[in-house]
Amino acid sequence: MRLEKVDLNLFVVLDALYKEQSVTKVALLLNLTQPAVSNALSRLRKLFDDQLFVRTPEGMLPTPVADNVIADVRKALALLGRSILSNTRFHPAQSEKLFRLGMNDLAESLLLPKLRLRIKQEAPEITVQSYYIDRTMATEDLKSGGLDLLLDVPAVNAKEFNHVPLAQLPYVVAMRKKHPLSKLDLTLEGFLDSEHLHVSSRRKGRGQMDIALHALGQRRNIKMRVQSYLVAIEIASQTDLLWTAPKVLAEKSGLHTSAVPFNVEPLSWNLYWHKNADLDPASQWIRQLLMEVVSEVLGQP
Template sequence: MRAMHIRDLDLNLLVLFDAMLRERSVTRAAAEVGLSQGAMSHALNRLRTFFDDPLFVKTPAGMEPTQKAVQMGTTITEVMTALRERVVSQASFDPATARRTFVICMTDMGELVFLPPLVSCLRKVAPHCTVRSVQVPLEHIEATLAAGEADLALGSVRTAPDGLYQQQLFLHTFVTMVSVHNKTIGTTISRAQFEHAPQIVVSLTGRASAAYDSAFEEYGIKRKVFLTTPHFLVVPHLIHAQPDLIATVPLELGNVFAKLGTVRIIPPPVPLPPFALRQHWHPRFHDDPANIWLRQLVKLTFDRYPEIDDDS
């Protein structure tokens, strides 16, 4: 037999071989791949010529594979399965049938705000998909998204690299959080009380937030920062343990913490400008069907949430 090379094989014929292996019938295999019975027979003859083997022989039980066809069948089935699941599926994304894990960069605050409604939506429309949240330092977010190690970054990434796409989801305002046992501060807090109270500041970088600082500096307010932490979750527990401590946090986070019953929220002593929460993604995956679908779901879920008017 003459030497054969892969370029001599019409790879579309492997689709027909795979159908024949499963259906054991020329008629049924032809119907599955959308060919006439005559065209299917012609394609089967081409396969027989290429492999120099009958491949499928007629028996009372149907078209049974030869020993050579059985030997090749395992490999060809694996190849076709991989092509369907890993290549062809990338051309579109069907949330109802897709099986994949979406990885999203977010802080612990992001988990409290974003995950509950997002998980609820995903379980309804993409029941076979799973979610994994990861906390990534700001300076590593671009590389993480570029490498495909995460699909999106959600939150207030004020120093996001210019190379990332971004889309605003909603605006957040701020509230001041105090202990329910703090008797010196009522339903409002004066500037003097605010400046006097020891404060907790949450900062992912270990430094005070530029947004907080610039706003307070405009009013000439000096904060007495007692603790700086990168974690939001510890704040209500610290305030509960030390009732004189206060913290200024995003509104929705304050609402979540207030439900614990250990802290309450009040307006800060001066109006603070809202900040935007956005989703960020890398240009490499801008046209990826699954990424597009996820971004649309996130936008739909959080569009205008929590209904704070943007007059800009």
């Protein structure tokens, strides 16, 4: 088949289906009707001579052919997008651009309210979508153009990306207001004798405080591990589990806080973007705006 006869919009649908695994979700994402998405999928199946996606109870799962072509499709879409952007001037006040940001719920809760207020003032038609996804997938999305920015700990090492340090969040020990330890000066012994709550997106692995304790030849008794900082607030406020949490969030949540009774490195955030976006005016604008929001919210330059 000759390329000039291929509708390039089909590849946008292919990318969205691979990510969302649902015709309904893709229709909402791309502002299309479900029949239009189904029609596009039918044309894609004819183009590739393959089912591409198979309906299962878990969603529309990709076939091996879809797995094999998706990386090239995303690279091509990203290249087209960058080609258009590089020749288009960016005016925030008139722009209707969609920015896709990768961050967890801690960053969302601290930064997105202020970011929304700033955008409403300066660029009211701009839309922001935030995703909390696996680090490996997030870096792939940065490469393909599926994400514009990634906010993460300093653990992303890829030559295709640039980054700047964004924030340092010191830790405190958080507990419910009437916790037995809330009236005492928290000691290392009291910390180690207690049961703990830990937040991590990973199934296993140590946090900053576990690394610090290991250096002291100690370990804490983690009785619950959750993915969400906002869920951790609810658990800490209703149980006797101690939660070593970022100070800014613990104080904002109304929990009682005590100093960590040993030295622990703060939580560090970096802001990552693809090198190809370095000179893109839209990327420069949202990066600068996000850094200003961090300064306003966290009081850090």
